[in-house]
Amino acid sequence: MATNFRLNDTAVTSTVDDDTPLLWVLRDELGLTGTKYGCGIAQCGACTVLVDGAPAPSCSLPVNAVAGQTVQTIEGLSENRNHPVQLAWAEVDVPQCGYCQSGQIMTAVALLADTPQPSDEDIDAAMSGVLCRCGTYPRIRAAIKRAAALSREG
Amino acid sequence: MTVTLNRRSFLAATGAALVIPFTVSGVAKATANPATLTAYLRIEPDGAVTIISPVSEMGQGTHTGHAAIIADELGVDIAHVRVTVAQQPGPAYRLRFGQMRSVGSFGIRAWIDPLRKSAAQARTVLTEAAAEQWGVDKAALTVENGAVVHAASGRRLPFERLIEDAAKRPLPEEPTLRAADTRRYVGKAVSRIDTAAKIDGSAEYGIDVKLPNMLHGAVRLSPVFGAEVDSIDPASAPGAVAVAQVPGGAVVVAESWWKAKQLADGLSIRWKPTPHDKMSSADLSKAMRAGLGVVSAPAAVSRGDAVARLNAADRVVEADYEVPFLTHVSMEPITCAAQVSDSRCDVWMSTQGHDVVLDALKKATGLAGESIYIHTTYLGGGFGRKTHGEVAEQAVIASRAVGGRPVKVVWSREDDVQQGQYRPVMTARMRASLGSNGRIAAMHARLSGPMMGKEYEHVTIRDNFDFFSHAVLGNQRYVAGDYRLDHHEVDVPPSTCPWRAVSSSQNGFFLEAFIDEVAQAAGQDPLAFRKAHLADHKSHMAVLEAVERRSGWGSPLPGPNWGRGVAIVESYGSRCAQVAEVEMVDGNPVVRRVFVAFDCGEAVNPGQVEAQMTGSVIDALGPALRCQITLKDGRSEQSNFDGYPILRIDEVPEIDVEIVNTGAPIGGVGEPGLPPTAPAVANAIFAATGKRRRKMPLETA
Numbered sequence: 001m002a003t004n005f006r007l008n009d010t011a012v013t014s015t016v017d018d019d020t021p022l023l024w025v026l027r028d029e030l031g032l033t034g035t036k037y038g039c040g041i042a043q044c045g046a047c048t049v050l051v052d053g054a055p056a057p058s059c060s061l062p063v064n065a066v067a068g069q070t071v072q073t074i075e076g077l078s079e080n081r082n083h084p085v086q087l088a089w090a091e092v093d094v095p096q097c098g099y100c101q102s103g104q105i106m107t108a109v110a111l112l113a114d115t116p117q118p119s120d121e122d123i124d125a126a127m128s129g130v131l132c133r134c135g136t137y138p139r140i141r142a143a144i145k146r147a148a149a150l151s152r153e154g
Numbered sequence: 155m156t157v158t159l160n161r162r163s164f165l166a167a168t169g170a171a172l173v174i175p176f177t178v179s180g181v182a183k184a185t186a187n188p189a190t191l192t193a194y195l196r197i198e199p200d201g202a203v204t205i206i207s208p209v210s211e212m213g214q215g216t217h218t219g220h221a222a223i224i225a226d227e228l229g230v231d232i233a234h235v236r237v238t239v240a241q242q243p244g245p246a247y248r249l250r251f252g253q254m255r256s257v258g259s260f261g262i263r264a265w266i267d268p269l270r271k272s273a274a275q276a277r278t279v280l281t282e283a284a285a286e287q288w289g290v291d292k293a294a295l296t297v298e299n300g301a302v303v304h305a306a307s308g309r310r311l312p313f314e315r316l317i318e319d320a321a322k323r324p325l326p327e328e329p330t331l332r333a334a335d336t337r338r339y340v341g342k343a344v345s346r347i348d349t350a351a352k353i354d355g356s357a358e359y360g361i362d363v364k365l366p367n368m369l370h371g372a373v374r375l376s377p378v379f380g381a382e383v384d385s386i387d388p389a390s391a392p393g394a395v396a397v398a399q400v401p402g403g404a405v406v407v408a409e410s411w412w413k414a415k416q417l418a419d420g421l422s423i424r425w426k427p428t429p430h431d432k433m434s435s436a437d438l439s440k441a442m443r444a445g446l447g448v449v450s451a452p453a454a455v456s457r458g459d460a461v462a463r464l465n466a467a468d469r470v471v472e473a474d475y476e477v478p479f480l481t482h483v484s485m486e487p488i489t490c491a492a493q494v495s496d497s498r499c500d501v502w503m504s505t506q507g508h509d510v511v512l513d514a515l516k517k518a519t520g521l522a523g524e525s526i527y528i529h530t531t532y533l534g535g536g537f538g539r540k541t542h543g544e545v546a547e548q549a550v551i552a553s554r555a556v557g558g559r560p561v562k563v564v565w566s567r568e569d570d571v572q573q574g575q576y577r578p579v580m581t582a583r584m585r586a587s588l589g590s591n592g593r594i595a596a597m598h599a600r601l602s603g604p605m606m607g608k609e610y611e612h613v614t615i616r617d618n619f620d621f622f623s624h625a626v627l628g629n630q631r632y633v634a635g636d637y638r639l640d641h642h643e644v645d646v647p648p649s650t651c652p653w654r655a656v657s658s659s660q661n662g663f664f665l666e667a668f669i670d671e672v673a674q675a676a677g678q679d680p681l682a683f684r685k686a687h688l689a690d691h692k693s694h695m696a697v698l699e700a701v702e703r704r705s706g707w708g709s710p711l712p713g714p715n716w717g718r719g720v721a722i723v724e725s726y727g728s729r730c731a732q733v734a735e736v737e738m739v740d741g742n743p744v745v746r747r748v749f750v751a752f753d754c755g756e757a758v759n760p761g762q763v764e765a766q767m768t769g770s771v772i773d774a775l776g777p778a779l780r781c782q783i784t785l786k787d788g789r790s791e792q793s794n795f796d797g798y799p800i801l802r803i804d805e806v807p808e809i810d811v812e813i814v815n816t817g818a819p820i821g822g823v824g825e826p827g828l829p830p831t832a833p834a835v836a837n838a839i840f841a842a843t844g845k846r847r848r849k850m851p852l853e854t855a
Contacts, residue, residue, distance in 0.1 A: 024412040033362035034355020038485050039567045043795040046485055074355035081354045089353045093345050097213030098352030099359060099485040099534030124804035133485045133535045134213045135772030137803040
């Protein structure tokens with residue numbers, strides 16, 4: 001059965017089996033590969049996208065669960081890498097292999113939308129679902145604080 | 155289906171930047187073609203510089219280092235440099251052991267001189283071309299921002315207008331290098347050249363490759379290590395485009411990966427029995443520990459007569475240690491896309507083992523090397539696991555099974571965790587005697603476990619010395635005299651594999667945990683004891699003194715359940731000392747702070763050296779505290795991150811890094827930060843509790 005939803009401000013229709021995880025619809029059917037597969041069981045957060053603004057593990061979310069909803073992926077975050085979180089990520093030079101960073105960035109975007117000036121505890125609570133195998137965590141923390149400062153400065 | 159493709163996905167769908175050599179149009183061109191001036195350098199028609207690197211980018215920052223080295227020597231802005239990986243292994247891209255591989259923390263140290271020379275050669279012929287065009291002495295010319303400049307007349311010729319002429323000139327054998335004080339990038343914390351692509355989802359990894367007409371493959375492989383296929387019933391995968399048998403299992407090919415995965419999971423497949431169908435970690439541990447007591451084993455190092463001296467000594471310290479199998483869990487799982495015909499084979503792959511893949515492809519296709527092309531994408535982590543080539547063979551077999559259509563095979567996380575290729579298990583018995591001067595008089599290290607180097611055709615084990623088993627213990631600096639390192643070999647069912655600092659990490663734990671015990675027996679402070687033994691080694695002393703100073707070694711800690719531990723390991727040509735501060739909470743260690751001092755000689759990019767040190771400590775802490783692969787019924791008991799819990803952001807200690815340069819030759823960076831962490835934590839646990847934990851992981855000891 002076809003599933004309609006909004007993806008990065010565009011109406012899209014998925015025609016694969018509607019219990020297919022959103023992750024594979026995004027990657028293989030709709031061609032947006034910025035969202036990554038890491039574990040398939042909602043343990044690593046590499047596949048995190050925003051569904052109606054809230055972070056969700058797209059590997060464990062059947063596409064029919066987002067029918068009629070708004071999905072945002074890394075590709076839809078900004079036109080030119082100029083979202084405050086991306087600007088901060090670039091300034092702090094966060095990524096190493098980079099594979100988890102879409103999930104990190106989307107999770108951080110949701111955190112800052114809810115909590116514009118997060119404490120270390122807020123960062124721990126929001127970000128502990130997203131694994132980074134390279135250990136970029138200290139720079140992720142620094143970049144979230146920098147993004148908060150950039151937003152504050154306007 | 156309504157699909158809106160944005161520009162980025164359109165580009166990806168039509169062939170990624172990493173796949174097709176990049177050229178920029180729309181700029182006034184002096185020539186229509188790029189000029190490949192050396193094995194490592196191409197100048198594009200718009201003046202952009204493409205580096206043809208021997209090394210993959212898997213997060214370690216090597217491509218940014220290569221860009222910095224070339225940009226400085228060639229005289230271009232680093233923003234105009236891009237890096238690709240050579241598509242066909244050849245002598246120019248091979249390390250001294252004859253393989254093109256991104257391993258051994260060689261990325262910068264092995265290539266800085268060849269790349270710098272290559273850029274100097276290119277600069278020389280570009281300058282000669284300008285000198286001839288202008289009719290001036292080439293000594294009067296300089297390079298600046300991608301152009302040759304004649305300061306006297308103010309004339310300037312951009313490289314792209316010189317490449318046609320320059321490409322015809324012979325390269326100088328010994329080109330003159332630019333003065334070090336002209337460098338803008340090397341030695342400075344340069345931002346990574348791949349950051350932009352890694353924060354907007356556009357960076358292409360192996361798993362992201364899209365090819366026209368491509369199908370998807372999922373694997374179903376034997377859960378018991380090394381078991382061969384007995385029978386497959388293809389009818390049990392209805393809707394599959396193909397079910398292809400591969401060594402140890404099958405690839406199921408379908409129109410989408412998710413569908414292929416569902417069909418692979420449901421495939422009816424049987425495997426033949428193996429001798430180790432019932433083997434467990436306890437069996438393996440017992441077999442290895444029995445080897446610790448065997449009277450004689452082949453020696454990898456034998457100086458003086460350590461065993462006789464130990465047997466005659468009054469004061470002997472002895473301790474046994476054990477480490478488990480570890481896996482890599484690169485965030486990007488194992489993957490390869492292949493397209494094969496009778497005359498040509500192309501693979502698109504996040505590989506760090508080009509010659510291994512090439513050998514696998516030659517065998518799988520029967521083609522000669524010149525008909526095989528390896529298109530290297532970014533790696534979503536490698537850590538040694540992506541040196542192997544089995545997935546390339548699987549992809550080729552799958553492509554053949556569907557008439558040569560491209561097939562992208564992607565392993566699930568469970569496949570990645572359960573298919574072996576682990577850091578070896580190992581046990582060690584360490585013995586040392588103390589002389590009347592309070593120093594170690596003689597030492598014997600006995601290893602019992604697998605000999606990893608024997609799995610590799612290209613590795614020659616001379617005089618029983620195997621780098622993959624004997625690093626660190628092979629060149630320990632504590633005992634110059636009577637010392638023996640020997641190894642009782644125990645075969646294990648899973649294949650073993652390079653793992654970040656393989657052998658240096660196991661042996662670093664054995665040696666540095668033991669040195670702490672010897673210091674204790676000698677009644678000496680563990681850091682002072684190390685300094686007393688390493689006083690003649692400038693770099694070792696510098697990093698030890700740096701962590702002593704920065705950690706406030708000897709100063710009071712916040713509470714009675716806290717402890718401080720030190721370790722120093724020399725590996726990959728670099729020295730790293732660490733002090734860990736640990737608080738015991740409910741009997742388990744919580745690592746609060748880690749101080750790192752590191753000497754790799756010249757730091758080409760100090761910002762990335764710091765990133766590698768921080769990342770290595772965090773990487774090491776998972777296995778130090780709790781990660782391990784255990785065997786039951788001949789298979790791995792773990793299958794995903796829930797059973798292999800690497801560190802999350804809320805558990806990361808404060809990490810302090812000091813980069814020291816004592817003028818030592820340039821060393822590796824990606825791996826040497828890892829080995830000291832586990833022993834520093836083990837030694838801190840002893841300092842907090844008075845009890846030794848000698849088996850990793852330390853949480854369950």
